[in-house]
Amino acid sequence: MSNQQKHWEKTRSLLFITLAIWFVFSIGIFLFGAEMNKVTGPFGYPWTYWFTCQGSLGAFVILIFWFANRQEKIDEEFGFSEREDE
């Protein structure tokens, strides 16, 4: 397998992990919205309410930065990261 294929392979697995986490916070937890809302969560808000106001939104912000860092590492590993002068 060429260097580029290996790079793409890793990039693709990172995508699947990212999308799996995305799925949990955007869709997965809201399958149980009614049940989850009966429990008190962070700062005293009901869990589901908190996720819609802050939790999921904040998780997405962190997820994107985490994804960007991981992808940069993968690019560096295979020598595909951009040089400053490009």
Place this chain on the structure above:
Amino acid sequence: MKGNFIDNLPKVYGIYTGGFIGFIIIMAIAEQMGMTAKAIGIAFVAFTVFIYALIGWLSRTAQADAYYVAGRQVPTVFNGMATAADWMSGASFVAMAGGIYFKGYGYMALLVGWTGGYVLVASLLAPYLRKFGCYTVPDFIGTRYGGNLARFSAVVVLTVASFTYVTAQINATGTIASVALDIPFQYAVYIGLISILLCSMLGGMRGVTWTQVAQYIVLIIAYLLPVFWISNKIGAGFFPHFMLADEVARIGELEQQFGFVKNAAADLKSVPKGLAGITKAHSAVNATPWAFISLALAMMMGTASLPHVMMRYFTTPSVKAARKSVGWSLFFIFLLYSSAPMLATLSKLSLIDPNLPTGIIGKTFAEVEAIDWYQNWNQANLMFISDFNGNGTLELNEFFMGGKAVVLATPEIAGLPYVISGLVAAGGMAAAMSTADGLILAIANAISHDVYYKIIDPKAETAKRLLVARVLLVVIGFAGATIAAMEIQGILGSVIWAFDFAMSGLFFPLVLGVWWKRANRQGAIAGMLGGLAAGTWYLVWVRTGGSGFLGITQLTFGIFGSAVSLVLMVVVSLMTTEPDKATQKMVDDVRVPSGKTILGKSH
């Protein structure tokens, strides 16, 4: 000046922010000295619009890559701010807190959808399209799949989606201008339009970028300041986001106590159009999982397909910067979106809690009618009370309000000085203008670059191309304003439709263009046109009394459209020949960040 300007950005915008805060303080002092509310409103809107126009003029350019992609030198964090302003429209600023106030949980799917979509943007599309080096979204489609028909189909989808969206934004600009400047809506729409064009016409993407950063600063101050102030004033907590749990619980108690009494249809007839009462629980789960998830999903996929957002990531200096920039965009959006439910909570509690001095439920009608702010907003057609049961005291089901009032009227209800209301008007104007600019530019650029330059006259010189682009900008702006002046669909409805149109036609052709090498021209054309047609058909069918299926409503028709698009694209691609070697090589090159962009610096 140019390189210098980029290096000095933090300083330039630091001074700008300081200047704006200084302006707010001057207005506050002027108010104490007797400046009228009307004069303050005019001063806020006129001053901010003047600054944007000045930035637009300073950013004028005669170069194609500056006009189309701001010279690809916008730093990560600033591009994040510009995208946040581009993204957060009049709907986010003015209507969102109102929607949460009235509809609670079911509506908050939009909060999740309009943020979660950025994960898709960052992981599936933005870095690859940046590597591609395109000027517009159809530029990517046209080069990846080849052929004028593919390019043209992308322009069609882009225009349908963005135009639906832009009429709503011009409408919002007009609404705010008409309130703040006290002129009729039909004229205010055109004043709004001229302000919008001043930002974009001379500098194209470069002008829009630097005005959007300025607009973000205004709109975020205008949104957060009242939320914090009100929260502190009513003693709810000095950092509302972490401290409103008791208030949320208190609203739940009051809802129990008052009950949601259903009004008779005959009684509701007397309520002015567009006003609503509180009929849904504030923090309880009031929608089925599928209703919530389908709306969130439609908004997420729509986010990843809307060209005016995607093209912001063409302006970063590198692929790496494009990825990081998506994170910053969402961070800046998060600041406002996480505050909207807090504003809705504070607004609702101020109005309905009898223990607070501002609470009106349980007071007599005579008392409420004597309140200054009630009279003002009743006159503005945004508040209404009616004694349906004839007992003389105001009940929860007898109080009606417009969605916009939550953002526009809450500062006044909570007893904040008028200078805050003026600030909020300037913020709403900034939000609507920045989005309208991004959208008009997306349409005009697609038509001037992809239809005029790439299809009609490939030999046109830069000066002529940019002239065409500017003429189109004005024409599209006026067309949008004319339709906005007719007020066909509400602001929020049109915005949601735009997402559905975009995802129906563009989501899979864009994503598969990067992630599936086998995708070819025939498949992409079938996916774009078939998806758009299917989505449009479903919308018309449901609007004309069709029952719909699978719980897909007129707000989520993009789920049907994009499913059809996916199936068509895969089936047609597999039935026809695979893309040639050159195209496959192109896809390979897009997938790695290093090396030259696919399309040249100027093309």
